[in-house]
Amino acid sequence: MSDDARKKPSAEDQPQEAGVQVDFAARRRLEKVLGGNRVSYCYQCGACVGDCPSARFYAGFNPREIMLTALLGGIDKLVAEDSIIWKCSNCYNCYERCPQDVRPVEVIIALKNLARENGAQPDEVTSIYEMIRKTGRSAPVLGTLNRKREGMGLPPLPEIDMEEIREILRPDEEDGESS
Numbered sequence: 001m002s003d004d005a006r007k008k009p010s011a012e013d014q015p016q017e018a019g020v021q022v023d024f025a026a027r028r029r030l031e032k033v034l035g036g037n038r039v040s041y042c043y044q045c046g047a048c049v050g051d052c053p054s055a056r057f058y059a060g061f062n063p064r065e066i067m068l069t070a071l072l073g074g075i076d077k078l079v080a081e082d083s084i085i086w087k088c089s090n091c092y093n094c095y096e097r098c099p100q101d102v103r104p105v106e107v108i109i110a111l112k113n114l115a116r117e118n119g120a121q122p123d124e125v126t127s128i129y130e131m132i133r134k135t136g137r138s139a140p141v142l143g144t145l146n147r148k149r150e151g152m153g154l155p156p157l158p159e160i161d162m163e164e165i166r167e168i169l170r171p172d173e174e175d176g177e178s179s
């Protein structure tokens with residue numbers, strides 16, 4: 001969808017109904033993170049919820065509501081360690097369905113990156129990060145795996161180029177050193 005076809009309301013256009021307060025400064029914090037800048041296109045249609053596996057399996061998880069909280073500037077709540085955002089499985093169904101090209105999954109990834117900057121990611125995420133840093137893979141490769149692949153006519157898993165992994169993670173590692 002072209003940018004022209006979408007209507008992006010400006011912050012000033014948005015109604016401030018009685019009892020509804022928008023924290024624009026907090027929302028701008030999200031909009032500065034890669035992937036977070038499209039949240040203001042969301043017009044709350046709910047199409048992203050219809051095919052969301054996490055919404056089906058986790059009570060309280062709803063990408064439309066996450067977009068609404070972000071629109072209102074509730075960023076601190078969304079980046080807390082116990083935030084519901086970590087239930088998102090990054091399946092990208094919402095990316096395909098959103099008529100406004102908000103790319104909700106990418107807004108959620110931006111929120112996860114903000115949470116990580118604050119050191120508020122769950123322990124499981126830290127473990128996966130460490131596994132990728134050390135091996136280049138997000139899960140251990142057990143000895144039997146390649147034998148099973150061979151039985152299915154698949155080639156062995158390729159070697160990981162750890163130089164590439166180190167290069168990809170370098171900005172993050174440098175941030176960690178300076179903080």
Ligand code: SF4
Nearest residue numbers: 042043045046048098
């Ligand atoms: S589908 Fe897009 S516009 Fe509709 S609620 Fe979800 S993010 Fe917002």
Ligand code: SF4
Nearest residue numbers: 052088089091092094
């Ligand atoms: S990427 Fe996340 S929010 Fe989007 S449909 Fe998949 S689980 Fe739901």
